Amino acid sequence: VSDRATGGDKESRTLRVALGVLILGVVAAATIAVVHSQWVNSRVNARLPEYTPLTHRFAGYEADRHDPAFHTQIDVDAFRRAGRALPPGARYLMVVPAKPLIYTDVVSATRIYAPWAIPVSDPAKADWVLAYDAPMPHVGRGFSNVRTWGSFLYLGRVKR
C-alpha cells in the first residue's frame, strides 16, 4: 500500500509539474504575442484600454523620447550641450520670456543638464548668463564670449 501510495504521489507530482510548465508556456506565448504582434496587441488594447500604458509601448509603438516630458517644446538637446559648457560651481542667471510654463521648463532643464552649476536670480551674483528665446541682458561689463545652441539658447560669460 505504501509503495502504491508513493507511486501515486510521484505520478501526481509529475502531473502537477507538467501542468505548471504547460501554463507557464501558454502565458509566455501570450505575452510574447502581445509584445511582438500588432494584431494581438491592438485586440488586447481594444478590450482592455486601461492597460494602454503597457500595450502602447510595444508591437509597432515607438518608445518615448528619453528627454523629460517638458510642458513646452524647448530644445532639450541645446540645454544638454549648453550644460556641458558651464563649469562646476558656475553661477548663472537665466533670461526667459514671460510666458507661462517656459520658465519652469528652462529652470528644470538647466538644473538637470548642468547640475554642477548654481542658478541665481540676482544679476550681481551671476558669472554667466543663459538666455532662452530672449535677448542677452546688460550685466556687468558685457560678455567675454557668447555661444549659441539651436536657434534660441545663448550662453555668455559675464565680464566684471
Add this chain to the structure above:
Amino acid sequence: LSGVVALAAGGLVVGYCLLAPFLRKRPLSSWPSYAGVAFLVGTGVTVWVLTTLAVIGITPTPNASVVVAVLLAAAGVGVTVARPARAPLAAHSVVPGGNRLSTVVVAGCAALIAALGIVTVLAASRSTAWLDDTWFQWLPRGLMLEHQGLDSRVFTRVPGYISFVDFDYPLWWSLVTADAFRVGSEMHGVATASALIVVAGIASVARLLHGLVRPLVLWPGLLLVLAAPSLINQTQSGAADPPLAVYLVVALVAGGVWVAKGDPLVLFAGIAAAVTATSIKGEGLPQLLLYGVVLGVFALREDRRRVLIALTIPLAGVLGALPWRLWVATHDAPGRIRYGPAFNPRFMLDRADRISPAFTSIMRHLLEPHSWLIALPLLLVVTGFAAVRTRRLVYLGPLVAVVTGIAFWTVVYWAGPFEVKIWLETSVGRVVTAVPLLAAVAAPALVEAGLRSRRPMSASRLVD
C-alpha cells in the same frame, strides 16, 4: 535598461549581504525567493545612509555610493561570520496542500504575475516619466545633491539664488532618480527604477506571506495587486508615490508577519522598509505611525510581546526620518504642506466646505474599478468573512487602517494650502496609493484566516 538593472543588482547584492545573518541557516534553495526583499532592503538602506551623510555634509557622489554599498555589504557579511549560528526558525505555520485545480490556478496566477512584472519593467524602460514633479523637483534635486551636496543656496531660501519650491522634500527618491537617470537612458531609467521597486514590492509580499497564506489564495490576491491599472500607470510616472506605498506596505506586512511567525529576518526587513518609507516623502511618517498604531492596537490581544517588539518598525521610521527633519528645522526650509493647521478647530471649521470634494474624490478614485480593480470592496467582504468566522478583533485591523488612511488624506486636503479642486485633480490618483495597496495585500491574509477557522490544519510542512 541594462544600466538600471546593473544598479538594481548592486542593491540586490547589498540586500542579500544585510540579510545574510538571518539567511545562512535557511535552505539555499529558499534564498532566491528573498530577492524582492533583498532588493528593497539593499537599495533602501544604502540610499538612506547616503541621504544621512548628505545631511552631515558629505556629498553623496557616485563614488560615495559605491563606498557605502561596499561597507554595508561588508558589515552584513562580517556579522554573519562573527555571530554564532542559531538554529533555523521552527516552522510553525502551515498551509494545506493543493489539488490539481489549485495547481492550475496557482501556476496560472504566478505565471501571469511574472509576465506582468517583466512587461511592466520593459514598458517603463521605454517610457519617459510623465509627472512634472519628477523633472521639476525630484530629479534635479538628486542631480544637484550628487554634485554639490546640500548647498543651502540651492536647497533653502537664500536671497539672490533660485531655490527649489518644496524645501522639505526628503532626499531618498531624488538620489534614486538621479542614479537611474545617469546609468539608465535618462528619463527611461527613472521610470524603470520605479517599476523595479513596484515589482520587487510584490515579490516581497509574496515571500513574506509565503507559508502563512495558502498559494491558492495568495497568488490570485497578488495578481489583483499588480494588475491594478493605476499601479501600472504610476510605475511610468517617475513620482515618489509608488515607492513610498511599496515600502510602507512592506513595512506593515512585515510587522504583521513578525507577530504571526516571530521571524527576525522579517522584523529586520520591516525596520529597513520603515526607515526607507519615511525618507521618501513627508507623508510617509504620519502614514506609517497611523497604520502602525492602528494595526498594533488591534493585534494587542495576540502575542503581546511580539506586538510590542513590532512597534520598533514605526519607531525605526521615526528615527530614519529624523536626520532630514532636523536639517529642515535648522535651515529654515519649511514645506508648503503643514499638519499643524489640522489641529486648529477654528481654522478647520472655516474651510469645512473642502471636506466633501476631498472625500468624494478620494473614494471615487479608490472605488473606480479601472484604477484599483476591486481592492476596497474585496477588503470589506473578506474582513467580514474573517471576523465572523474567527471572532477575533485582530482581523478588523487592516480595514480600520484603510479607513484611517482615507480619513488622513481627507484631512490633508481639508487643511492643505492649495485650491482644493485643482489639487485633487492633479494628485489624488497617486498620493493615496498606499491605501488601496494595503487593502489589496491584506485581503489574502484575511481570506486565509477565515478559511483556517473552519478547518484546523493537518499535514505540516516547512515554511521554506
